[in-house]
Amino acid sequence: MLIALMVGLVLGANFPGQILSGCGVALICVLMIVRDILRRESAAISPLLLFAAIGYLTIQPYLSPILPPNHVSRFADGKDLEITGVIADEPVQNEKRVKFILKAETLNQKEAVGKIRVTTDKKELNPELHFGDRISITGKLKRPHNFKNPGGFDYERFLAFQKIWVTAYAKKISKKDPEKGLRWHLEDPRRNISDFIKQYGEGKEETELLRASIMGDQSGISQDTYTQFQRVGVAHLIAISGLNIAVIGSVAFAFFRWFLSQFRFFLFRAWSRKVAAILSMFPVIYYGLISGMAPPALRSVVMVLVFQAAIIFEKEGDPINTLTVAAMLILAAHPPSLFSVSFQLSFSAIFAIIYGAPHFIRNQSEEKSSSENSPQDDNSNFDYIKRKLNVPMYSSLCAVLGTLPIGMLYFHQASLIGLLANIVFIPIYSYLVVVPGLASVFAYLTNIPAASYGISFCAKVLNISLSMLKACSDLSFAAITTITPSYLEIVLFYALCWALLNIRQKIDEFEKIEKIERIERIIKIAKITLIVILVAGIGDAGYWTYQRYFHKNLRITFLDVGQGNSALIELPGGQCILIDGGGLFDSSILDVGSGVIAPFLLQKKIMTVDTLVLTHAHEDHIGGLPYIAKNFNVKQVWMNGHGEETETYHNFNKIIQQKGIDAPQFSNIFGEHEINNVKLNILHPEKDFSPHKNLNVDSIVLKLEFKDISILFTGDIDKKVEKKLVDKYQDALKSTILVAPHHGSKSSSSDMFLDAVKPEYVVISLGWKNRFHFPKSEIIARYLQHKARIFRTDLNGAISVSTDGNSLEITPVTDALQPVE
Known part of the structure; x- marks a missing residue:
């Protein structure tokens, strides 16, 4: 079901x-x-x-919602509105911005309904905001918009699953009387506890980790610390995960069971387990309330409560059915949970432990039984320790294997030390941080000095753990960047794990005939499954090997990176060239390299970029390149060597030096190159150019030729540069595809230039409803006058081009039409 x-x-x-x-x-x-x-x-x-x-x-x-006429999504027309509403969740802050969900009540003093994802600058935020505050904001409503790239994150659907269909940037915010409902009264003590942890925690990072583990607030954790947890494979520890809540439930259950066993009344009636299960529900629920009952925490609470209910109703002997009931309840309450990463990770880990660990332990027990008649002496102490270590070791192994494909799918990374790290850090974090931390929160209600001592103790443990964690993270082999598995590959991986577990089953001749026959049938199915996996795996590997290294076409993908440029070129034979890396003008919003370009490359099984080309060092072209240079195998970088002293440009050059990436002088790369019958010709700037203050003027202009097909990449050049190119190269500029100079700005794309290039197609890379209002209507009209067909990344998403050098196939993600100006 x-x-x-x-x-x-x-x-x-x-x-x-x-x-x-x-x-x-x-x-x-x-x-x-x-x-x-x-x-x-x-x-x-x-x-x-x-x-x-x-x-x-x-x-x-x-x-496919049916929304009322006064829903906020019907007013997303770009006009400034005065919006009044109640903050529906605790605001999340970073260094520059504050984000929260606003449940609208009025728009321009008229009744309205619906939720809005609001962002504001910290500088604009005079009042401190909390859940339940009634506020008034001034801003424009916009519909969310995706980067439309194959394999990309679907931001629109992510918000839709929260029933959010509009966003807003708040220019002004004023507070009104709060809505003091039940949750507001719960949030108030949460804020007091959070302040208490900040007061008595020792060290900023330790305090923020403690707040994340107990309060569910990860906003204060630095990106460096989070990356360290990811590399070591224990990032789940800093979330209110099923593991943390399960630890609370198990510790509470063990305590209450021990306590109740001291009373004959419960012992004689065999009630100690059931009553302990009932009583242990309260700490679990309390922990969930303290953490704010965010969706991941709520799912974990429901899951643990269902397992505790199984004890009460004496159904704990069938944990898989219990897990199924928990999943059904969660999906019934909130169907989009299925598409949540935390839901998938939690249930895959728990299912893997429930199903896999007993197989490992049972097989080892059977092997031990078969060797009991060995003449060697039995070291009982050693065997006892080994048996005690088997459970956490095999549980950790199953959890790591169970979540591996999902981690590769969403995070493109696999920790090579995750198995050992989980065995070490889970007990430390769970029993020396989470349990004492929650006990301190309980104590805070009655005994503040004891609570402060507990928080201080947790902070000291975290300080030591962070030192250990950093040492592990710094190991060069701690983690690797991985390709993105296809859904077929994920199915094959799980099928392989199932087959290997079951093919090792031992048959006990003293078992009942029915059970022996069932085991024999399972082993037979496992063997057939292995053969199917082998055939399918060979086919899948052959397909991707051909796609990467043996294809004969020239392929170009113009990526949708918002208001910027980035294009991937796949040469015949597999070499890859990445021209520019996009980038937002405020990189704190999103690193285009990690959030857009890397997922696209890894989805195509590309981990080596033979050449990175930076046309010029403006943020909308260089923004994503530092991440690519740092995390991919980049062999060479082409750039003109001229840039502004920005943090991004400095980091890019620093990474090139640290990794020893070949970055030849521009004078050595100017001119023509040929790779696998594809000609690459750098036309601009001049070989010995003098840097211009305007970086656009010195953009690298690169022409790509493959037999009868050619593509001209122009960076952000202006009309003066276009004239120089026409004067120098004349008919040699003629190209099948023109990448529009400067995103369709009216400072470029002169008639003289278009007459020389004679493009059949024009690709404009730009952001959806960008602040520069590109492309300009006169430029679009000019392209049409030259009978060029126009593709735009803001409307069409990523644009894929494939050619054998004679014919051309252009495939956009969406077939959006050019709007009439």
Whole structure:
């Protein structure tokens, strides 16, 4: 049933809008089930189809909503509005910005409904904001917009799953009377506890980690610290995860069971376990409330409560069914949870532990039993220690393997020391930080001195742990950047794990015939599965090997990086060239290198970039390159050597030096190069140019030629540079595709230049509704006058070009039409 529900949710997310069809399928299934009940026949297919239809329908309110006329999304027209509403979650802050969700009440003093994702600058934030505050803001409502690249993060869907369809940047904020509901009264003590931790925590980083582990607030953790946790493979420790809440539940259960066993009343009635399970629910719920009951924490609380309920109802012998019930309850309450990374990681880890660890332990026990008659002396103490270590070791191994493909899919990284690190750090963090930390929070209500001592103790433990963690993270082999697995590869990996676990099962001749036959059948299926995996794996590896290294076409992908430029060139034979790296003018919002370009490259199984080309050092061209240079195998960098003293440009050059990347002088790369029958010709600036104050003027202009097809990359050159190029190269500028100079600015794309280039296609790389209002209408008209077909990354998303040198195939992510000016 759970699998059918999940299939329905996936279908609903990928093919939304068919509500009537979904209702029809559900109705037919209900009628079929009623018929089978009346006939007293078993129903096999119809319940599965019903749950799939339910899954499809329950996701539709998020992706195909029917909104009222006064919903805020209907006013996203770019006009300044005065919006009044209540803050629906605790604001999240970084060094420059504050973000929160506003539940709207009025727009320009007229009643309105709906949620808004609000961002504001800290400099503009005079009042301190908290959950439940009623505020008034001035700003423009906008619909969220994705970077439309293959394999990219779907930001629009991410917000839609929170029922948010508009965003706003708040220019002014004023506070009004707060809405003092139940959650507001819960948030007030949370803030007091958070302030208390800040007061008695020792060291900023330790304090912020403690707040993250207990309060669920990760906003104060530096990116460097979070990266260290990721490299070591223990990033789950700094979240309110199922692990932390399970530890609280298990410690509370052990304590209450011990306490109740002191009373004969409970012992004689065999009530100690059940009552302990009931009592241990309260610390779990309390921990969830203290953490703010954010969706990940709420899911973890529900999961742990279901397992505790299984003890009460004596169903703990079937943990997989218990896990299934927990998943069903969570998906019933919030269907989009299925697409949450935390949901996927939590349930894959727990399922892997529940299913996998007993197989390892049972197989080892059987091996030990078969060697009991060995003439060697048995070291009982050693065996005892070994058995005690087996459970955490195998549990950690299963959790690491169970979450490995998901971590590669979303984070593009695998920790090579994660298994050992989890064995060491989980007990330290869980039993010496989380448990004492939560006990200190309890003590805070009655005994502040004791609570302060507990917080101080946790901070000292964290200080030592951070030193150990940093030493592990600094190991060169601690973690590796990984390619992004396809869904087929993820299925093959899990199928391989299942087959290897089951093919090792031992058959006990004294077991019942039915069980022996079942085990033999499972082993046979496992062997067949291994053969299928081998064949499919070879096919998959062959496909990607051909796509990477043996294709004969020239491929170019103009990436959607917002208001900037970035293009990937895949030469015949597999060499890769990346021209520019996009970048936002405020890199604190998003590192385009890690958030946009790297996921695209890894999805194409590219981990080596043979040449990085930086046309010029403005932020919208260089912004993503430092991350690529640092985290990919970059062999060579081409640039003109001229740039402003910005932090990004400094970091880029520093990484080049630290990694020893070849960066030849511009005079050595000027002119023509040929790689696998593809000609690359740098036309501008001059070989011995004198740097200009305006970096745009010195943009590298690069012409790419493959047989009869050519592409001209122009950076941000202006009309004066265009005239110089025409005077010098004349008809040699003619190109099949022109990458529009300066994003379609009216300072470029002169008639004289277009007459010389004679483009059949023009690609404009720019941001959606950018502040410069590019491309200018007169430039679009000029391209059309020259009979060029226009593609735009703001409308079409990423634009893929493939050519054999004779014919040309251009495929945009979306076939959006050029708007009429």
